[in-house]
Amino acid sequence: MSYLNNPAVVMDNGTGLTKLGFAGNDSPSYVFPTAIATTTGKKSTASNNRSLDQSMSSLDISNNTKAFLNSNSTSSTNFNNSQHSSAILSNHLSGKRGTEDLDFYIGNEALLASQSQQYSLSYPIRHGQVENWDHMERFWENSIFKYLRTEPEDHCFLLTEPPLNPPENREQVAEIFFESFNCAGLYIAVQAVLALAASWSSPKVTDRSLTGTVIDSGDGVTHVIPVAEGYVIGSAIKNVPIAGRDITNFIQQMLRDRGELDASLKTAEAIKQEFCYVSPDLVKEFNKYDRDGSKFAQYVVENQDKTQRKLIDVGYERFLAPEIFFNPEIASSDFLTPLPSLVDDTIRSCPIDVRKGLYNNIVLSGGSTMFKDFGRRLQRDVKNIVNKRIQQSEQVSGAKSTGVDVQVVSHRRQRNAVWFGGSLLAQTGEFKSYCHTKADYDEFGPEIVRTFSLFNVAK
Amino acid sequence: MLHLPNENLLIQKTLYEALDKFQQKSAVIIDRIVTDFDFTQFHLTTASNPTNEDELDESKIVLSYRSKAWASLLKCADNDLNLLTSYILQRLENKFSLAPATELSYDISIMIDLNDLTMNDIVQLSLFKIHVLSYPFTKSIEEFKKLQQQAIQSEEERIIQSDIIYHVENRPNQEGFYLNASSDRITVIFNTKFQDYNDQVFGKVFIQEFIDSRKRNRAIQSSPQVLFSNTPPLEIAKVCPQSKANKNEDHFITFVLFPRHFENKNVEFLTVAKILQFRNYFHYHIKCSKAYLHSRMRFRVGSFLKVLNRAKIEDEEASNVKKTVSGKKMMSF
Amino acid sequence: MPAYHSTFIDTFNFKVINNIPLIPLDTNQYDITDEVLDLFKANTFFKNFEFLNNSDRLLTYGILYINSLLLILNPTLNKNDATRKFYNYAIDNNIVPGDVNFKLNSMFMIQSNVNRSDLEELKQYLQAFRITLANKLISKVYTDFKDPMVVTDVPNKFWLQFSKRKFMNKSL
Numbered sequence: 035m036s037y038l039n040n041p042a043v044v045m046d047n048g049t050g051l052t053k054l055g056f057a058g059n060d061s062p063s064y065v066f067p068t069a070i071a072t073t074t075g076k077k078s079t080a081s082n083n084r085s086l087d088q089s090m091s092s093l094d095i096s097n098n099t100k101a102f103l104n105s106n107s108t109s110s111t112n113f114n115n116s117q118h119s120s121a122i123l124s125n126h127l128s129g130k131r132g133t134e135d136l137d138f139y140i141g142n143e144a145l146l147a148s149q150s151q152q153y154s155l156s157y158p159i160r161h162g163q164v165e166n167w168d169h170m171e172r173f174w175e176n177s178i179f180k181y182l183r184t185e186p187e188d189h190c191f192l193l194t195e196p197p198l199n200p201p202e203n204r205e206q207v208a209e210i211f212f213e214s215f216n217c218a219g220l221y222i223a224v225q226a227v228l229a230l231a232a233s234w235s236s237p238k239v240t241d242r243s244l245t246g247t248v249i250d251s252g253d254g255v256t257h258v259i260p261v262a263e264g265y266v267i268g269s270a271i272k273n274v275p276i277a278g279r280d281i282t283n284f285i286q287q288m289l290r291d292r293g294e295l296d297a298s299l300k301t302a303e304a305i306k307q308e309f310c311y312v313s314p315d316l317v318k319e320f321n322k323y324d325r326d327g328s329k330f331a332q333y334v335v336e337n338q339d340k341t342q343r344k345l346i347d348v349g350y351e352r353f354l355a356p357e358i359f360f361n362p363e364i365a366s367s368d369f370l371t372p373l374p375s376l377v378d379d380t381i382r383s384c385p386i387d388v389r390k391g392l393y394n395n396i397v398l399s400g401g402s403t404m405f406k407d408f409g410r411r412l413q414r415d416v417k418n419i420v421n422k423r424i425q426q427s428e429q430v431s432g433a434k435s436t437g438v439d440v441q442v443v444s445h446r447r448q449r450n451a452v453w454f455g456g457s458l459l460a461q462t463g464e465f466k467s468y469c470h471t472k473a474d475y476d477e478f479g480p481e482i483v484r485t486f487s488l489f490n491v492a493k
Numbered sequence: 494m495l496h497l498p499n500e501n502l503l504i505q506k507t508l509y510e511a512l513d514k515f516q517q518k519s520a521v522i523i524d525r526i527v528t529d530f531d532f533t534q535f536h537l538t539t540a541s542n543p544t545n546e547d548e549l550d551e552s553k554i555v556l557s558y559r560s561k562a563w564a565s566l567l568k569c570a571d572n573d574l575n576l577l578t579s580y581i582l583q584r585l586e587n588k589f590s591l592a593p594a595t596e597l598s599y600d601i602s603i604m605i606d607l608n609d610l611t612m613n614d615i616v617q618l619s620l621f622k623i624h625v626l627s628y629p630f631t632k633s634i635e636e637f638k639k640l641q642q643q644a645i646q647s648e649e650e651r652i653i654q655s656d657i658i659y660h661v662e663n664r665p666n667q668e669g670f671y672l673n674a675s676s677d678r679i680t681v682i683f684n685t686k687f688q689d690y691n692d693q694v695f696g697k698v699f700i701q702e703f704i705d706s707r708k709r710n711r712a713i714q715s716s717p718q719v720l721f722s723n724t725p726p727l728e729i730a731k732v733c734p735q736s737k738a739n740k741n742e743d744h745f746i747t748f749v750l751f752p753r754h755f756e757n758k759n760v761e762f763l764t765v766a767k768i769l770q771f772r773n774y775f776h777y778h779i780k781c782s783k784a785y786l787h788s789r790m791r792f793r794v795g796s797f798l799k800v801l802n803r804a805k806i807e808d809e810e811a812s813n814v815k816k817t818v819s820g821k822k823m824m825s826f
Numbered sequence: 827m828p829a830y831h832s833t834f835i836d837t838f839n840f841k842v843i844n845n846i847p848l849i850p851l852d853t854n855q856y857d858i859t860d861e862v863l864d865l866f867k868a869n870t871f872f873k874n875f876e877f878l879n880n881s882d883r884l885l886t887y888g889i890l891y892i893n894s895l896l897l898i899l900n901p902t903l904n905k906n907d908a909t910r911k912f913y914n915y916a917i918d919n920n921i922v923p924g925d926v927n928f929k930l931n932s933m934f935m936i937q938s939n940v941n942r943s944d945l946e947e948l949k950q951y952l953q954a955f956r957i958t959l960a961n962k963l964i965s966k967v968y969t970d971f972k973d974p975m976v977v978t979d980v981p982n983k984f985w986l987q988f989s990k991r992k993f994m995n996k997s998l
Contacts, residue, residue, distance in 0.1 A: 040534070041526055056526050063503050063527070135785045168788040175784055179777045183501055183529045186780075187688060214783040216689050291987040293901070316868040317830055323984075327972035330984075349971070349984050354871070361828075364871035472688075 042190040042460035046453040049159050050253045053453040054177055057460035062453045064181055066141030070169045071153035073137040140176045162196030171210050190219035190469050192460040197259055197266040205480035212475040219469030226259040228455030229399035236445035246395030251402035253278040258380045262388040264488040270383040272376050275369050278402040281355045282306055284365045288351040295344040296335045305333055305348055311406035313353035356405040374415035396442045399451035409444035416440050499766045500619040503527045507537055508615045515607040520551035529622050530773045531663045532561040552607050555592045557599035562663035569629045569659045584624040585617055623766050629659035629672050630765045634755055636674040644676035652676050658732050671729045679750040680728050686742050695779040720747040829872035830865045832881035834858050843948040844924040844936050847880045851958055859958045862888030870991045890998045896989035904979045905968045912960035922952045
């Protein structure tokens with residue numbers, strides 16, 4: 035029966051991006067926006083329809099390389115071929131009821147389709163939680179069949195949810211996955227817990243514990259989430275309104291201040307990805323640049339046909355942009371708490387008996403924590419805060435403290451840590467036994483998914 | 494509408510990215526699992542150096558394939574592995590060779606050289622599954638041509654039916670398809686089962702629509718004829734014993750392919766690709782209809798909730814509070 | 827890590843006029859003007875700054891002064907013209923903390939009863955401070971950012987960009 039050992043499907047649907055893939059891989063197979071373009075219901079004229087198809091396929095031809103990398107699908111996707119659909123529409127069953135519900139795109143194709151009047155774009159997930167179940171169901175449907183090419187009956191699924199997701203939402207997910215898709219098995223894991231599991235791949239981690247503080251920074255928000263023995267301490271979660279997008283904006287502002295030839299968001303984004311790092315000290319870093327010109331970098335912007343090149347000089351933004359995590363006031367005027375203090379605050383609002391474990395295992399997750407030396411700086415700053423406080427209390431009480439060990443764990447899979455953690459857990463032999471099956475669901479109903487047994491964390 | 498491409502997009506994407514990185518002289522090491530419908534799994538890995546096992550050769554990728562259908566495909570090829578593998582390589586225009594060793598627990602491994610990999614090759618490789626499964630179709634078409642000649646030569650006007658029935662079992666529980674050639678047609682019979690009772694009902698509606706719409710709609714008259722039954726059709730009756738336990742469980746769907754469906758290589762390929770994806774399509778559409786029903790149900794629940802909210806008994810004192818249609822409160826001062 | 831403070835802490839009993847310490851300007855070693863230039867880039871990004879001592883006030887004055895100098899520059903202004911303009915600006919606008927026209931008197935917490943001779947002394951000190959600062963700035967700004975040893979005749983854009991920022995959202 036070795037053929038029945040199909041790999042589990044791991045899906046991490048985030049507010050901005052969805053990561054899809056199979057357990058056992060080290061990175062998701064698809065990363066694309068959690069967006070869906072649905073038809074606006076306007077009766078599409080044939081010419082309209084064709085122009086979209088043309089624009090899609092022309093993009094594929096003229097810019098074949100880009101299309102391959104950027105779009106989640108690859109070849110031309112003219113499935114709205116007007117002649118076809120009209121032929122099918124003429125038969126009586128679909129004539130009675132429109133087939134608008136079948137006319138949609140997801141991911142990068144959705145972004146492309148929404149450029150025409152005919153489709154409207156929406157993001158079914160807001161603030162980590164599913165807002166529009168109709169759209170989400172169709173999003174899943176398309177991801178599973180079109181992109182992953184899997185029959186859900188043959189696979190187990192690992193889905194993720196944000197902390198503090200209401201149990202009703204879980205039940206909704208179960209309803210969709212068991213009733214619509216008949217999936218073989220379902221496990222829903224909390225994102226922060228998966229991020230902790232992903233850190234086990236780091237050589238720094240010696241005991242595979244599910245206690246730690248997760249710093250999850252994506253594009254919109256940064257969360258600080260304490261987890262004790264696999265359970266999120268919901269009351270202590272803190273958010274920072276500073277994340278990837280703010281860094282990009284800051285870089286863009288710097289480029290504009292300097293009057294660089296190209297200061298588009300796209301360029302700023304690319305500079306962020308390629309050149310930014312975290313410095314230990316601003317003044318020293320500025321001096322390094324002023325003494326040594328080699329610190330400055332250059333970014334080349336090419337137009338589509340590669341006929342024109344613009345050279346963009348990259349300077350202080352390399353270390354200043356990520357600095358906004360540690361000194362928010364350089365970019366924002368309404369949020370002033372540095373990330374290290376917020377981490378300290380979060381941990382101090384947790385029960386006293388888990389605090390050591392939380393300081394000891396601060397785990398990074400998400401694209402905006404990928405800057406070089408981010409972890410090192412965070413560790414130093416948190417350590418300074420903690421040591422200062424210990425010193426004060428030692429002076430006041432006169433007793434010697436045993437000290438607190440602060441450790442920030444960063445690892446290679448940080449960017450898609452949540453997905454990777456899911457992939458790690460779902461490839462274990464025991465994963466299937468942790469899943470709820472269709473038979474369980476039929477017997478007990480949707481409330482079975484309110485609880486999932488935690489993964490065995492034995493060493 | 495709900496189009497499932499023939500190509501495996503993920504193989505395409507993986508190979509393209511590998512090629513792109515390789516051409517930019519920053520080759521990456523690849524180790525990816527990719528799946529396809531019907532218990533098909535691919536494994537793309539960077540090949541190891543032939544002279545030194547521990548080193549990797551970044552210019553070569555091994556593509557390994559396994560599927561549930563392999564055993565029955567071998568049977569179709571009279572258990573001759575060489576016959577089957579050379580067929581597959583030939584389908585890929587003989588551009589690829591077998592890997593020195595087939596990867597453990599996989600059925601076939603082929604070697605891809607990034608130094609001369611073209612865009613067309615990538616597309617062909619992403620159709621690997623179809624190429625493999627097209628084997629019994631090619632055999633049947635050969636058979637058909639032979640029988641056709643025989644029929645022309647023989648004086649009597651009678652249809653000669655082949656004794657050979659190709660059976661491909663690509664899913665557990667005897668689900669799969671049968672191929673039988675005769676002198677004027679090729680019959681493809683799918684045996685499909687539904688795990689879920691609801692799916693069975695949906696399935697019936699769909700199949701009926703399949704049969705009916707062909708009759709109704711002139712534009713699609715050239716498509717293959719579709720028949721449906723709960724008992725094995727006569728063509729395969731002797732090789733497919735009917736399961737006695739549950740008569741409703743088995744669904745036999747028959748497609749009749751006429752010469753126009755494989756008149757040239759292009760049409761033939763499309764026919765084979767579409768037929769091979771039939772079961773996936775079928776189940777996909779059932780799932781989509783359920784999703785549609787779900788969204789109607791959610792809408793209904795929403796409108797019932799509105800009614801219920803309006804029916805709530807008001808407090809005496811809050812008589813100046815009126816409710817909107819959606820049940821929200823509206824204050825008047 | 828908040829904004830950076832001055833290291834010329836007032837332990838030498840500098841003469842202080844209007845909360846500004848007259849820290850000696852020494853061309854031979856690292857003095858307060860060098861510090862101003864060092865901290866300028868980092869501190870410009872901060873909107874909050876707490877005066878820990880009077881040296882921080884002089885530092886602030888210096889940083890804000892550099893900012894107003896950068897506003898004089900433009901990408902086509904050559905070195906000679908810039909030097910002349912800077913010099914004139916340093917001489918002409920001799921408004922110091924305590925003057926009625928000084929915009930930031932409240933921030934510097936100036937008492938109103940200052941005697942005239944002290945004010946005159948402060949003016950002289952700050953004039954020298956400004957000229958030193960302007961000269962040092964010129965030699966830094968008119969270099970190639972890729973190689974600080976190479977002198978150019980157009981201002982370095984990595985200095986010019988700071989004219990768009992305001993330390994503590996203030997200007998002189």
